[in-house]
Amino acid sequence: MPEWFKKLRLVDINNKEVEMLQSYFIKQQYSTATCNRYISILKASMTKAYEWELISEKKLKSIRKVKPLKGENKRLRYLNSEEIQRLLDVCDKHLYPIVFIALHTGMRKGEILNLKWDMIDLKNDLILLDKTKNCERREIPINKALKQVLLQLHSQRRLDTDYVFVNPDTGKNYTYIKRSFATACRKAGIKDFHFHDLRHTYASQLVMNGVDLKTVQELLGHKSLTMTLRYAHLSQAHKREAVKVLEKLHYYNFTTFYYSEG
Structure with a gap:
């Protein structure tokens, strides 16, 4: 976290400062996912500050307007x-x-x-x-x-x-x-x-x-x-995949299955 941001008071933080923080993370070559995670944590903290009546609703809405960076990797790779x-x-x-x-x-x-x-x-x-x-x-x-x-x-x-x-x-x-x-x-x-x-x-x-x-x-x-x-x-x-096992069971004899009305 940059020193200039650490020195800010709650009442001094607006969407401008949050966007500047995003730019700082990008310059530090943080991944998109990491950038978004930090901003998400900040937004959650500001929400809590609003609940504690430390900041106004207007300020919270302003901060929430900051959009997450695009291109976050949703990759899920695992081995069998x-x-x-x-x-x-x-x-x-x-x-x-x-x-x-x-x-x-x-x-x-x-x-x-x-x-x-x-x-x-x-x-x-x-x-x-x-x-x-x-x-x-x-x-x-x-x-x-x-x-x-x-x-x-x-x-x-x-x-x-x-x-x-x-x-x-x-x-x-x-x-x-x-x-x-x-x-x-x-x-x-x-x-x-x-x-x-x-x-x-x-x-x-x-x-x-x-x-x-x-x-x-x-x-x-x-x-x-x-x-x-x-x-x-x-x-x-x-x-x-598990229920497909039933397809192999012998009690399924569809050739003798009949449907009768009434």
Whole structure:
């Protein structure tokens, strides 16, 4: 957030200042989605200020007139079970557990690479995140498959650092895995796929296997259900595929089906 904006009082913020803030984000090369998210948060804050009678209705309407930037990417890319296995099979030794954790927790890349052992509670099977994107504490359950991977990593951990994923050449935590991840995707024959899409894969697989959206929201750490609703259609599509099983059952003998009036 620019310093000039931080110094503004509530009563000084109008649509002009909000549009200037949009321009600042664009110059900083923020993505369209990120720009729109920040402006959306600002509008929500100003709505709350109006409810608390800190600003006038006229000012709130003025700010709400600021339109979101066009061209926001609505992309939702995820892997099916067969693609997941192909990707894991070709991951380098250092990359495999990073990808595995992403697939089993939905954690963001930065959260995984900055993961420390004191954030992992293997006794209670929880990963505890204090510094998240939404600035809220998040508890992520550890399933049996992930626990085996974490136990293996713990048995091989370096004692000179608390980071889980450490570059053996530098002794510091990994900060860049883009090249190795791209290589793994190429070897697996997976195109148009980014590391963040592992988070989409995690959520999509949960929804397609019957987990409700509210639970998925909590696991992902979304502040509102709106962001989680992008996965809603997967539940319906999966159900439609499921009922097709009935077409194969033998008790459907349409050749002996008759309709008689009266």
